[in-house]
Amino acid sequence: MIWRFTLRRLAVGLVQLSVLIVAVFFLIRLLPADPVARFVGMNASPEAYALAEQSLGLDLPVTRQFEAFLFGEGNDGGGLFRGELGTSWVTGSSVNQEIRQYLPVTLELITLSFLIAVGLGVPIGVLGAVNPGGAADKGTLVYGLFAGSQPEFSWGIIFIFVFFVVLGIAPGPLGRLSPLTDPPDFVTGAITIDALLAGRVDIFLEALWYLSLPILTLSFVLSGPIIKMVRENVAQTMNADFMFYGQAAGLPRGVLARDALRAAFAPALTLIGILFGFMIGGAVLIESIFSISGLGQYAIRSILAFDYPAIQGVVLTISALTLLIYLAIDVCQALLDPRVSV
Amino acid sequence: MADNKNTVLSARGLSVQYAAENPTLTDINLDIAAGEIVGLTGSSGSGKSTLAYALLGLTRRGAQVTGGKIDFDGHDLLALSDEELERVRGRDIALIVQNPRSALHPMYQVGRQISRVYQAHKDSGRTEAQQRAIEMLRLVGINDPERRSDAFVHELSGGMAQRVLIALALSTNPKLLIADEPTSGLDVTVQAQFLDTMWETSRETGTAMVLVTQEPGILANYCDRVIELDAGHVAKDVSASAFISASTKRSTQSPSAVERERQNHEPLLRVEGLRKTFPLRGTKKVVQAVDDVSLSLFAGESVGLVGESGSGKSTVGRCLLKLLEADAGKITFDGQDLAAIGGHTLRKLRQRIQIVQQDPYDSFDPRWSIEKSLLDPLVIHKIASPAEARGVIEESLSRVSVEFSVLSRRPRDLSAGVLQRIAIARALLMKPDFLVLDEPTSMLAPQDRHVILDVLKRLRTELGLSYLLISHDLTSVASACDRVVVMYLGQVVEVGPTVDIFEKPIHPYTKALIGAHLEENPETRRVERLDRVDLEGEIPSPIDLPVGCYLATRCAHATDACHKERQSLSPFSSHHDVRCMRVGQFELDEAS
Numbered sequence: 066m067i068w069r070f071t072l073r074r075l076a077v078g079l080v081q082l083s084v085l086i087v088a089v090f091f092l093i094r095l096l097p098a099d100p101v102a103r104f105v106g107m108n109a110s111p112e113a114y115a116l117a118e119q120s121l122g123l124d125l126p127v128t129r130q131f132e133a134f135l136f137g138e139g140n141d142g143g144g145l146f147r148g149e150l151g152t153s154w155v156t157g158s159s160v161n162q163e164i165r166q167y168l169p170v171t172l173e174l175i176t177l178s179f180l181i182a183v184g185l186g187v188p189i190g191v192l193g194a195v196n197p198g199g200a201a202d203k204g205t206l207v208y209g210l211f212a213g214s215q216p217e218f219s220w221g222i223i224f225i226f227v228f229f230v231v232l233g234i235a236p237g238p239l240g241r242l243s244p245l246t247d248p249p250d251f252v253t254g255a256i257t258i259d260a261l262l263a264g265r266v267d268i269f270l271e272a273l274w275y276l277s278l279p280i281l282t283l284s285f286v287l288s289g290p291i292i293k294m295v296r297e298n299v300a301q302t303m304n305a306d307f308m309f310y311g312q313a314a315g316l317p318r319g320v321l322a323r324d325a326l327r328a329a330f331a332p333a334l335t336l337i338g339i340l341f342g343f344m345i346g347g348a349v350l351i352e353s354i355f356s357i358s359g360l361g362q363y364a365i366r367s368i369l370a371f372d373y374p375a376i377q378g379v380v381l382t383i384s385a386l387t388l389l390i391y392l393a394i395d396v397c398q399a400l401l402d403p404r405v406s407v
Numbered sequence: 408m409a410d411n412k413n414t415v416l417s418a419r420g421l422s423v424q425y426a427a428e429n430p431t432l433t434d435i436n437l438d439i440a441a442g443e444i445v446g447l448t449g450s451s452g453s454g455k456s457t458l459a460y461a462l463l464g465l466t467r468r469g470a471q472v473t474g475g476k477i478d479f480d481g482h483d484l485l486a487l488s489d490e491e492l493e494r495v496r497g498r499d500i501a502l503i504v505q506n507p508r509s510a511l512h513p514m515y516q517v518g519r520q521i522s523r524v525y526q527a528h529k530d531s532g533r534t535e536a537q538q539r540a541i542e543m544l545r546l547v548g549i550n551d552p553e554r555r556s557d558a559f560v561h562e563l564s565g566g567m568a569q570r571v572l573i574a575l576a577l578s579t580n581p582k583l584l585i586a587d588e589p590t591s592g593l594d595v596t597v598q599a600q601f602l603d604t605m606w607e608t609s610r611e612t613g614t615a616m617v618l619v620t621q622e623p624g625i626l627a628n629y630c631d632r633v634i635e636l637d638a639g640h641v642a643k644d645v646s647a648s649a650f651i652s653a654s655t656k657r658s659t660q661s662p663s664a665v666e667r668e669r670q671n672h673e674p675l676l677r678v679e680g681l682r683k684t685f686p687l688r689g690t691k692k693v694v695q696a697v698d699d700v701s702l703s704l705f706a707g708e709s710v711g712l713v714g715e716s717g718s719g720k721s722t723v724g725r726c727l728l729k730l731l732e733a734d735a736g737k738i739t740f741d742g743q744d745l746a747a748i749g750g751h752t753l754r755k756l757r758q759r760i761q762i763v764q765q766d767p768y769d770s771f772d773p774r775w776s777i778e779k780s781l782l783d784p785l786v787i788h789k790i791a792s793p794a795e796a797r798g799v800i801e802e803s804l805s806r807v808s809v810e811f812s813v814l815s816r817r818p819r820d821l822s823a824g825v826l827q828r829i830a831i832a833r834a835l836l837m838k839p840d841f842l843v844l845d846e847p848t849s850m851l852a853p854q855d856r857h858v859i860l861d862v863l864k865r866l867r868t869e870l871g872l873s874y875l876l877i878s879h880d881l882t883s884v885a886s887a888c889d890r891v892v893v894m895y896l897g898q899v900v901e902v903g904p905t906v907d908i909f910e911k912p913i914h915p916y917t918k919a920l921i922g923a924h925l926e927e928n929p930e931t932r933r934v935e936r937l938d939r940v941d942l943e944g945e946i947p948s949p950i951d952l953p954v955g956c957y958l959a960t961r962c963a964h965a966t967d968a969c970h971k972e973r974q975s976l977s978p979f980s981s982h983h984d985v986r987c988m989r990v991g992q993f994e995l996d997e998a999s
Contacts, residue, residue, distance in 0.1 A: 304468060310510035313463055314524045314575065315497030318489075324512055331514075402514050403559040 071396055078388040082381070086145065089380045090131055093373050100371035104154065121154055134377070150381070151374035155367070160378035163363060168382060169254025170241070171352065171359035175344045177257075177276065178283035183337060186288040190295025190333075191326075194303060205292050212289040218350035221282040225354070228278060236275050238355040246271060279355040283348065287340060294336045298329035331401045338394035342387035346379075413440045414478075415583050415615045416462065416500075421475035423454070423461050431457045431470065432639045439583065444609060444616045446630035446647065451852050453636040455619045459587045462617065463500050464492050480582070498528035501576035505588035507568035511560040517568075518544070518556025521575045528579050543574035547604055566597035570604070577608060584609065587619045594715035595879060596942060599923035599933060602629055606934050621853050624882065624925030627651045628933045648929040673742065674703035675841060675873055676727070681736035683722050687950065695949050696722040698897035700736070701976065704873055706840070709863070711884030711905070712877045713920070714894035717946060720877045723894075724843045727875070728762055729753065741840070758788055761834035765846040767826035771818040778814040781833055788837065803832040806869070807862050824855025828862060835866070842874040848883050856880075860887045881924040885909055890982075893917045896949060896957040899976055903983035913985045915962045916942070956987070964989055 102109075105117045118124045122133060134151065137144030143151065150160035192201035212220075228235035241256050242248055248256060249263040257276075260268035302308060302325045311321050349361025360379060367375035399405045421435040432454045439445055449455050461472060464484040477484040480499060484492065496502075504510045511520055521543060522536035531539070537556075544552035547570040560568055569589060576584055586605065590598040606629050609616050618630060626633050626647055633650035635643040643650065681700040684693040697719040704710050712720050725731040727738060729745050738745040740756065748756065764770045771780050781800045785791045791799045801811055807828040818826055827847055834842055844863070848856040860883055866872045878884050884891055884905070891908040893901040893916065901914040912918045919942045925933060942961040947953060956974045959965040968988065976986040 306504065306506060306509040307512045309465075309467065310502070310504060311512070313460070313465055313496055313502040313504075314527075315493045315495065316524060316527055317493060320523065320527070324515075327514055328512070404513055404561050 067396065067399060070399060071392070074392050074395060078392060081388060082385060085384050086377075086381065087131075089377055090134060091127070093376060094127055094130075096371075098371050100154065100373060103371050150378035153367075153372055153375045155370045155372045155375070160374050163375065164360070164378055164382050166251075166254060167358060167360045167363040170256075170357060171345060171348055171361060173255035173257060174276065174279060174351070174357060174359060175283065175341065175348055178280045178287060178344075179337070179341060181280060182284040182287040182291055185284070186291035187295050187333075189288075190292045191299050193292070193296040194299035197300065202296075205296065209289050209293055212285055216350075217282055217286040218354055220285055221279070221351055221354040224278050224282055224285075235278050238278070239275070240356045240358070241272055241275050242268070243271065243275070279351050279357060283344070283351055287344075290336060290340065291333070294333050295329065298332050299325065302329040327401065331398055334397055334401075335394055338390050342390045345386055346383045413442075414438050415441050415443075416477065416479045418462065418477045419475055421458070421461060421477065422473045423457050423466060423470055424473045425470045430473065430639055432461065432636075435475070435639075435641055437634055437641065437644065439615050439617060441582070441615055442609070442613045444606070444618060444629060444631050446626040446633040446650075447617055447619045447636065448621060448626060448633060449636035449642070450854060451621070454639045455636055456587050458636065459585050459617060459619050460502075462583075462585055463496050463502060465496070494528070497524050497581075498579045499581055500583045500585065501579065501581040503569070503572050503576050503584065503586040503589045505591050507572040507589075508560055508563070508565060510572060511568060513560055515559075516557050517560060517563070517571045518558075521556070521571070521578055524575055525578045539578055540574070543578045544571065546577075546608070547571075547574045548600070549574075566593050566601060569593065569601055573601075573605060573608075577612070577614070580612060581614060583615045583617070585617045585619075588621070589618075590620075590625070595881065595925075596715060596919055596923040599925065600941065603934060605629075622925065623651060623853060623927040627927050627929045628925045651927055651929050672705060675706045675708075675741055676702075676704040676875075677737075677739045678702050678723075678727070679737045679739075681723065681726060681738065682734045683719075683726055683731060684734055692950050695897050695952055697726070697733075698952075699976075700894070700897070700899050702892050702899060702902065704841070704875060707867065707871045707873055708890065709867055709874050709876060709888045711888035711891045712875055712894060713879060713881060713884055713891060715879060715920075715946065717896075717949060718894040719897040719949075720879075720894055721845050724762065724845045724875065724877050727843055728757060728760055730762075754788075758837040759840045760843065761837055761839040761841075762843040762845060763827070763830050763834055763847050766850055767823055767830050768818055770830055771826065773818050775817070776814065777816055777818070777821075777829060780818075781814070781829075781836065784833065784836055790836065790838075799836060800832075803835045804829070806835060806866065807832045808858075822855070824851050824858060827851060827855070827859060831859075831862065831866075835870075840873065842872060843877070844874055845877045846879070847876070848878065848880060856883060863887050881909075881921070882927070893920065896946065896952065898957060898986060899984075900958070900986045901984065902976070903979075907983055913979055913983070913990060914987050915964055916958050964992075 101114060101118045101121060101123060104121065105113050109117070115124070122130055122138070125133070133144070135145050137147065137149065143149040148161070150164070152158065153160050153163060156163065189201055189205060192199070193205050196202060224235075225238055229237050236243075246268065249259040249265055249268055252259045252262050256272045257269055260266070260272055305328065307328075308321065308325060311324060316324075346361060346364070348359065349365060351357075352359045352361045353365075360382070363375070364379040366372075367379060395405075417438040419436055421432060422430055423432040424430045435458060437445075447455050447459060457466070457470065460466060462477060464472070464477065464487065466472060472485055475485070479495070482491075482495075484495065487495065511517060518537065518540045521540035522533070525531060525536045525539050526533065529536070541552045541556050544556055549555050549567065549570055555563075555567075560571075563571065573589075584605075589605070590601055593601065602625065605616070608614070618625065620626060630647045633643065633645060633647050634641060635650070645653075679701045681697055683697040684695050686693050700719070700723055702710070702712075712723065714720050722731065726733045727740075729738075733746075740760065743752075743756065745756075771777075778800070781803070782796055785796050785799060786793075800814070804811060804813070809825060809828050809832060813821060813825065813829065821829070827850075831842075831847075848859050851859065863874065863876070864887055867874070876884060876888055888905050891903065891905050892899055893908065893914065895916045901908065901912065901917045908917060909921055909924075912921045922933070922936075922941070942958075943963075947957065947960060953959060953970065954973070955971045956962070956965065956969045959969040962969065966989065972988065974986045974988050976984050977990075979985045979990055
């Protein structure tokens with residue numbers, strides 16, 4: 066059952082992705098932008114312009130360009146169908162490699178932030194529901210108003226000001242490591258994991274240290290909705306008839322607590338998944354503030370440079386990841402809750 | 408009062424209070440003897456459910472037991488620790504609640520939910536508990552319990568879920584079973600079957616039972632003793648027969664003067680071959696809500712339309728007002744074909760046909776005062792000038808015996824019974840000839856029900872109003888209608904005068920339906936009747952209907968022909984039609 070459900074959802078995901086590929090490719094080319102001029106400069110001679118246009122492949126009709134994007138040019142072994150996203154017009158290196166380099170940075174940042182946000186948000190939400198009007202509940206309310214009142218980048222700046230500038234207890238926004246430290250060998254791209262793989266606990270700790278403020282900022286903003294969602298769900302479940310009935314049937318308290326969590330967790334899972342998918346592309350401002358060169362930074366750079374292959378690559382990567390995450394949530398939902406039709 | 412030796416539970420001075428409110432229960436004393444079935448009744452808000460839960464030492468969130476003691480099995484339940492209480496609940500005292508589908512956890516198989524309660528109390532292994540669950544499901548009459556035990560609650564009908572709950576409650580052989588309105592929301596035939604099962608099980612196992620209900624029919628048919636609560640006090644504690652004979656007796660409607668010259672007149676409303684289907688989204692299949700309905704209603708006549716939920720009663724009612732377009736068939740009202748008219752003519756006609764819906768809170772705008780709600784139709788239809796309006800409204804309200812002071816109130820300030828009467832008054836503002844009443848009493852407490860029925864009967868005498876009373880409550884129909892139309896799965900299966908339908912039903916479905924009707928008479932208890940006609944199994948799905956008679960799969964008299972041939976509604980005697988090819992042959996079956 067669950068396999069058929071997963072396969073069906075994967076098939077739907079592929080269709081969505083295909084539509085997106087077409088849309089992204091043609092929409093970019095509808096922009097009133099001239100990437101060639103950007104490439105050769107405004108005062109280039111017509112010959113140089115023509116040459117550049119040719120080298121970028123922009124002299125071809127748009128349908129030919131699309132064909133080349135899908136199947137590669139000639140026998141260069143490229144093309145989307147072979148998993149190649151093309152060559153960046155700015156750096157000249159493969160978009161695949163660049164995404165391979167930047168994506169783990171972003172994933173590392175938001176995964177760690179989510180671990181903290183969920184790790185704190187769920188217990189706080191449960192506490193608030195179990196003891197409405199108690200300290201945890203009231204604190205949550207104030208915090209919810211507070212955290213939600215400003216966007217994450219302004220919190221980032223405030224935290225830098227308070228913890229780095231005023232208190233001096235946090236590192237400056239200089240990236241993932243001190244500029245003086247040699248990064249560990251590139252294996253996964255996530256610096257904490259690579260440091261551990263290289264056996265360098267000191268670099269691992271340093272990376273965590275440098276990531277602490279960005280993680281604090283993200284998890285501070287993210288835990289607001291998570292706490293609220295968990296609180297509402299748990300409160301609702303605790304008032305549910307089946308909890309009352311379970312009590313009347315003399316079920317032990319441990320069993321009842323498990324029942325409540327199971328019923329409350331399913332909807333919260335959806336929210337966490339959606340937030341995560343959103344953050345893959347949405348962490349860009351945090352990355353900018355803390356000089357972390359992640360996928361968001363890469364996307365901004367590509368867009369400003371009219372680097373079409375890179376833009377396409379970023380959009381497709383984010384969409385594919387988001388689709389996979391949604392699929393994973395749906396599968397978990399279906400496993401947790403039999404009412405979700407599979 | 409029960410003998411001390413046999414007393415299972417006795418409560419003394421029990422009081423329960425919700426925070427900062429007046430006590431919900433004050434100084435309750437009661438005893439329950441072994442094997443006894445005690446009915447616990449009282450109007451809504453009298454504290455019945457609160458008392459039922461308190462007997463388990465349990466309160467809803469926000470409530471607290473403020474005093475008294477409950478002696479059970481040599482202990483005072485209220486003095487036990489939480490852990491000790493956990494062991495008593497579910498093992499010695501079990502509970503059944505009124506909404507079984509939300510009382511079961513939505514994410515566990517129902518069999519598992521039974522077995523884990525059994526495991527928690529009986530120290531048994533998992534396999535043994537699973538076997539016990541299946542055994543219990545079989546005991547409460549669930550077909551194929553091995554498969555059903557793997558079902559989740561959303562896959563079960565309300566009746567089936569209620570059986571699961573009773574299987575769960577009885578799996579541990581409790582000494583006392585507390586059932587809080589266990590059959591509200593169930594159809595009459597299912598209700599009767601369910602209560603029979605519960606009654607039989609209680610008699611077999613010697614389990615004492617507290618049955619919370621507002622239905623005098625249930626009290627009369629299943630209870631030995633009745634405790635009535637009034638505003639948190641015990642108002643009565645008497646035998647069931649004493650309780651019923653004290654409450655006003657209500658009689659079945661005797662055939663009224665409407666038998667008058669029916670042949671000479673054209674009926675006010677005539678429906679022929681009405682059919683209505685609803686497409687099922689995403690498939691080519693349709694739900695057959697109304698399959699073949701023909702009926703007629705004469706001026707001044709009241710007709711009851713009965714059948715279980717899903718039989719298409721309400722759809723018929725909506726087609727009569729052209730709120731739904733029929734797929735086929737012809738509806739004629741006072742000589743006008745409803746299909747042929749529209750626009751202004753239809754609007755004019757709709758003034759003459761008014762509808763009263765089931766839930767009065769849904770049919771009034773909660774933000775409007777009653778006055779505004781009543782004024783609105785008068786203005787829209789230009790029936791009265793603002794100066795006259797007040798008089799028209801007051802006349803209408805006095806017809807339904809509602810005080811004028813309600814005019815400034817809002818719907819949520821009024822009780823369901825009063826609001827439903829205002830809904831009728833609103834319909835009367837249009838000076839209609841004909842009212843469609845769609846389950847007008849099903850949301851109401853029995854007392855309010857009687858008031859509505861009295862109002863309806865009076866309106867007929869005073870105004871010559873005709874009405875179609877759609878209801879699954881046979882008591883209402885019996886007391887307020889001249890004729891009864893019985894529907895099953897979108898078809899009319901029997902039509903006849905009320906007395907004939909109730910006393911000499913012909914169609915096997917009508918027989919079962921009438922048999923399931925719980926009369927408010929302890930002398931003719933259903934459980935003691937031997938000639939019960941029960942239907943087997945569940946109603947077929949209205950999506951894949953049988954080819955022949957829709958009842959064939961559940962009917963004891965069905966022959967091969969019944970399964971193959973479509974049946975038609977044919978006259979049985981004058982004014983009495985039946986849709987059954989084997990009419991007149993059952994007596995042979997029964998004799999042999």
